[in-house]
Amino acid sequence: MDPKDMKERMKLPRQIMSEQAPHERVRNFFEVPLGFTEEQAVIEAKRCIQCKNPLCVGGCPVNVDIPWFIRLIADGKFEEAARKLKETNALPAVCGRVCPQEDQCEKVCIVGKKGAPVSIGRLERFAADYERERGTVSIPEIPKTTGKKAAVVGGGPAGLTVAGDLVKKGHKVTVFEALHTPGGVLVYGIPEFRLPKKIVKAEVEYLKRMGVEIVVNAVVGKLETVDELLANGFDAVFVGTGAGLPVFMNIPGENLCGVYSANEYLTRLNLMRAYQFPEVDTPVLRAKKGRRHRRGQHGNGRGSHGAAPLS
Numbered sequence: 001m002d003p004k005d006m007k008e009r010m011k012l013p014r015q016i017m018s019e020q021a022p023h024e025r026v027r028n029f030f031e032v033p034l035g036f037t038e039e040q041a042v043i044e045a046k047r048c049i050q051c052k053n054p055l056c057v058g059g060c061p062v063n064v065d066i067p068w069f070i071r072l073i074a075d076g077k078f079e080e081a082a083r084k085l086k087e088t089n090a091l092p093a094v095c096g097r098v099c100p101q102e103d104q105c106e107k108v109c110i111v112g113k114k115g116a117p118v119s120i121g122r123l124e125r126f127a128a129d130y131e132r133e134r135g136t137v138s139i140p141e142i143p144k145t146t147g148k149k150a151a152v153v154g155g156g157p158a159g160l161t162v163a164g165d166l167v168k169k170g171h172k173v174t175v176f177e178a179l180h181t182p183g184g185v186l187v188y189g190i191p192e193f194r195l196p197k198k199i200v201k202a203e204v205e206y207l208k209r210m211g212v213e214i215v216v217n218a219v220v221g222k223l224e225t226v227d228e229l230l231a232n233g234f235d236a237v238f239v240g241t242g243a244g245l246p247v248f249m250n251i252p253g254e255n256l257c258g259v260y261s262a263n264e265y266l267t268r269l270n271l272m273r274a275y276q277f278p279e280v281d282t283p284v285l286r287a288k289k290g291r292r293h294r295r296g297q298h299g300n301g302r303g304s305h306g307a308a309p310l311s
Helices: 003-011 038-045 055-059 066-074 078-086 092-098 120-133 157-167 197-210 226-231 262-269
Strands: 033-035 149-153 172-176 213-215 236-239
Touching: 033 120, 038 066, 038 120, 055 066, 066 078, 066 120, 078 092, 078 120, 092 120, 092 197, 149 157, 157 172, 157 197, 197 213, 226 236
Parallel strands: 149 172, 149 236, 172 213
Antiparallel strands: none
């Protein structure tokens, strides 16, 4: 890159993503950040100086070619940027929202040595959202089948990622998910205002279109064991069960009414939509003040963001 051009890029300000106003977001569970506009995305992408030795790629757990997809955004090639992302990341709209970029790719961004790093995560989100919202999601060419079958136990982020990688290699993949909705912690552990369920659903649908089979309400170990899966035609099994069950501390009072494990509390709020009570009949006891609560009173569906109340 021309030194003069690089100097000009370094002067560009980091773009600020618009958000719901505080007086609005305290009354709903809608997503708080609203995403970059096309103009903002192009300006932010031009802040990338296209390093010869891009440390950001090494900082990414799946080694996304970050400079390349950002260059495509800078050139206005938004759909091409999304497809470049999906070469190594099956869940870009999810990762663009909830990956800790500040401790990974952005942490080692060269631009960040003298100022604010390039907003890599927000650009990833922009590209993925642009493609999805315009209905231009394309399926990569899947190679001829290898004849191999893989079972993936657990439909969380690990299982979905493995399924996407394997199906792109020509293997037949079946994901067995214990709950009635695939996504794992993405749907029961992360609040709607942080990661909307429709985003997870769209990413799962993309995997299905690539050929991944997803079986829900399937508890491996109860329905079939791993050994039985291998005996019934699967050549390999990936176990990605996550942390679906809580570990209790065995202390007095933990079984009292109104005390929830983190798992139950998050599952009630997210997967079972307790934040929409009473429209959805899955109540969660809420505190009146601090550690006290009125017994029998449930949430009103407007911003129950805090921890579970104590009895």
